[in-house]
Amino acid sequence: MANEYKTGSETIGAAGAKSKMTLFKDDRAEDIGSIIVTVLIVAVIVVMNMK
Amino acid sequence: MSSESPGFFRQLPSAIPGLALIIITMVVIRFWIEPWMGDTVILGQKGWLIKVTHLNYILLGIICGMLYRNVIFGGTMPEIFSNGFKLSRLMIKTGIIMLGSLYTFSAIVQLGSMAIFLIGGFVILTIIMVLWLGKVFGLDRSMTGVMANALSICGVSAAVATAPAVEAKASHVAYAIATILGFGILTMFISPFIGHALNLTDLQYGAWIGTGILNSGQVLAAALAFNPNVAPGTAVSVAEIWNIMRVISIPFAVFAITVWYWAGKDSADNTGKKKSLGTLLVEKFPVFVIGFMAMVFLTSMGAFGDVGLKGGPPASDTIKMLRLVMQWVFGFGLVGLGGFIDFKELRQAGGTPLKLGLIVGTTKYVLALIVVLLIKDSLVAI
Known part of the structure; x- marks a missing residue:
């Protein structure tokens, strides 16, 4: 039952290509991607608010 | 394990339609739906919908996403929007x-x-x-x-x-x-x-x-x-x-x-x-x-x-x-x-x-x- 429950296309953290809910290779790559995106957003905001 | 995956940057252009749908949805919620809920008078009280149901843009956003998949698209996200939602x-x-x-x-x-x-x-x-x-x-x-x-x-x-x-x-x-x-x-x-x-x-x-x-x-x-x-x-x-x-x-x-x-x-x-x-x-x-x-x-x-x-x-x-x-x-x-x-x-x-x-x-x-x-x-x- 537990296995049935996990098949499908929306397993958030699954590593298999079919069950991924991310465009990244895996969770670790997505984590690093989110850190990079945050750094970019923060950098833009800090620059915009520089006096 | 998942080596079939074509890579993030190669898939990124195909994510644009889904991403656009997500952004438009949130813009509509924050600029039109939320203000409308705040102004609407129900049972003689302005903003009743927000004060009583406590619906905000976060909950409305989740509800819209659920409606897309389960109601509008009949249970499966169409291929064109799929990568954007990912x-x-x-x-x-x-x-x-x-x-x-x-x-x-x-x-x-x-x-x-x-x-x-x-x-x-x-x-x-x-x-x-x-x-x-x-x-x-x-x-x-x-x-x-x-x-x-x-x-x-x-x-x-x-x-x-x-x-x-x-x-x-x-x-x-x-x-x-x-x-x-x-x-x-x-x-x-x-x-x-x-x-x-x-x-x-x-x-x-x-x-x-x-x-x-x-x-x-x-x-x-x-x-x-x-x-x-x-x-x-x-x-x-x-x-x-x-x-x-x-x-x-x-x-x-x-x-x-x-x-x-x-x-x-x-x-x-x-x-x-x-x-x-x-x-x-x-x-x-x-x-x-x-x-x-x-x-x-x-x-x-x-x-x-x-x-x-x-x-x-x-x-x-x-x-x-x-x-x-x-x-x-x-x-x-x-x-x-x-x-x-x-x-x-x-x-x-x-x-x-x-x-x-x-x-x-x-x-x-x-x-x-x-x-x-x-x-x-x-x-x-x-």
């Missing part, structure tokens, strides 16, 4: 890292050891209770992990933060959020009556609901319902700082649940190659949590200017803009998350998660009140 987790993780800009280490120190001990104790006890009940009820391991952190910390953020670490599906997160919000709506209405009936002070009431109510927004609402004044020492100022303390434990709780999940999963899988705790930590540690901690550190160091804590100087323009962008990023991510919630799966899972949520939520709510009454003379106002 960016939702990236946005949620980005929002969680930015959430670190809400906190400073100095605010935590002001709380005092009694508060920290009480909040930490409740977080740990709740996690233990959920893991135990999850086993008793035979609940899916991912679902149990998400519920453990959702019920022990601050609800929605904790559920979302834990989900990637325990292979949770969107429906698991949806269950956890539905349970928390359902329980929270109930406690939000009855808490002020109980507080006044027991003659609680603002300090006692704030400490109780900051510990006992699961969702941050509802903690705020319940505090203002008890005493609408916003000033240092009022119910809302106490409840919020207690709640912040609880939220700060998210990365630690995610870490603990990740270790629990993978340790149990590996033995359940019976693969014959048992991994050490160190290997598990290295392989499965959600790296975005380090980003969150780095953000708290930078905020504490004053890298973005004044934070705007109650009683202190107002928040800097940088902090204000960070929080505004964070709201949008969360909004986009949660529309995407809604798009992965499948009604068929919610029906399949039955009512066990709800039963577990109600048992644990009620226990925590009542126990928090008893403990606050027992230690009322030791509580420290900040």
Whole structure:
């Protein structure tokens, strides 16, 4: 039952290509991607608010 | 393992239609639907829809995502939108890292050891209770992990933060959020009556609901319902700082649940190659949590200017803009998350998660009140 429950296309953290809910290779790559995106957003905001 | 995947940057152009749908949805919600709800008069009261249902852009975003998948597209996300919705987790993780800009280490120190001990104790006890009940009820391991952190910390953020670490599906997160919000709506209405009936002070009431109510927004609402004044020492100022303390434990709780999940999963899988705790930590540690901690550190160091804590100087323009962008990023991510919630799966899972949520939520709510009454003379106002 537990296995049935996990098949499908929306397993958030699954590593298999079919069950991924991310465009990244895996969770670790997505984590690093989110850190990079945050750094970019923060950098833009800090620059915009520089006096 | 997933080497068939064509790579992030090659797939990115195909994500544009889905991303556009997510962005348009959130823009419509924030610029048209929310203002309309605030202006509409129902039962002679302006803004009744917001005041009574407490629907906000986050909940509306999740609902829209769910409607896209389950109603408009008939149960499956069309190929053209699919890759755009797959960016939702990236946005949620980005929002969680930015959430670190809400906190400073100095605010935590002001709380005092009694508060920290009480909040930490409740977080740990709740996690233990959920893991135990999850086993008793035979609940899916991912679902149990998400519920453990959702019920022990601050609800929605904790559920979302834990989900990637325990292979949770969107429906698991949806269950956890539905349970928390359902329980929270109930406690939000009855808490002020109980507080006044027991003659609680603002300090006692704030400490109780900051510990006992699961969702941050509802903690705020319940505090203002008890005493609408916003000033240092009022119910809302106490409840919020207690709640912040609880939220700060998210990365630690995610870490603990990740270790629990993978340790149990590996033995359940019976693969014959048992991994050490160190290997598990290295392989499965959600790296975005380090980003969150780095953000708290930078905020504490004053890298973005004044934070705007109650009683202190107002928040800097940088902090204000960070929080505004964070709201949008969360909004986009949660529309995407809604798009992965499948009604068929919610029906399949039955009512066990709800039963577990109600048992644990009620226990925590009542126990928090008893403990606050027992230690009322030791509580420290900040």
